[in-house]
Amino acid sequence: MELSNKELSPYRIWFEYLQTALNDEVLTNKINKDYYRSWHLNEVKRKTFNQWIKEHERLFVDKPPQIKLYQGKRTPNTLLVEIPNSLNVQEIQKGIGQAIKGMVAKSDPNQRFKIVISRPLQSMPLDHFHWAWQFKRKGKHTLNEIWELVNQKQIDRQKKVAKRVESFKKTGKGIRQRNLSASNTPKEQKNKSILISRNIKKAQKILDNVCKGIFPGQYSDH
Secondary structure: OOOOHHHHHHHHHHHHHHHHHHOOOOHHHHOOOOOOHHHOHHHHHHOOHHHHHHHHHHHOOOOOOOOOOOOOOOOOOEEOOOEEOOOOHHHHHHHHHHHOOOOOOOOOHHHOOOOOOOOOOOHHHHHHHHHHHHHHHHOOOOHHHHHHHHHHHHHHHHHHHOOOHHHHHHHOOOOOOOOOOOOOOHHHHHHHHHHHHHHHHHHHHHHHHHHHOOOHHHOOOO
16 A cells, blocks of 8 residues: 555655755754654755655555464464364464464554544645754845745745646646735735744744654644
8 A cells, every 4th residue: 555645745845844854963962763663864965755655654554463373384274374274263363362462553653643633634735844843944035035945945845746837837727825915014024934933933843843753734823
C-alpha cells in the first residue's frame, strides 16, 4: 500500500520542519535523535522529501498482517507454526492462542509515526509559518518584506504545480493568493508585521515540538 500525494502532505511538512531544525545550529541540539533513529537523520539533512520518502514510506504505512507458512525443514506431519495436521479447526484455535501467547501483537518500532490529529490538517498555514521563520532567521528582511516574500513563494509554488500555467498567465486564474489590497497604508503595514511576527512565533513552537518528536499538525494554535 502506497500513500497518495494528499496523504503524504503531512509527512512532507513534518520532514521539512525537521530538516530545518537539523540545519539550525541551535535547534539541532534539541532533536530527540533516539526517537528519529529510523528516519536516518543524515539523509533528512541532505535529501529532498521526494528522495527520502522513497526509502522511508514504510514508517508511515500500516501494512495488513499476513500469516505465511514456513517452507523450510520441519517435523513430519506438521505445519509451521508447528500445528499437527491431525487437529481440527476448533482444536487449533484453542491451542494456538496458548502456544503463541505473549509473542504476538507487539508494536512495530518502524511504525511509530502514524499521524493522529483531531481535525483535517491545513498544510498551507504550516508552510507559511515555516517560510516566515526561515526568512527571519536569515536576518536580512523586515517583517513587511517577509510578508511579501512568503506571499511570492506561495505563488511560485502553485505556478510550479499548476496543470495549466499558460491559462494562468492569460487569465490570472487558478493561483490562490492572499487577499491583499493594492494599497500599502501604514495601518496595513503594521497589520502585516503583526501577523508575520505571530507566524514566526508559531513556527518556533512547532520546530521545538518537532525536535521532541511531536508532529506539527498536533500543534493546535494555528
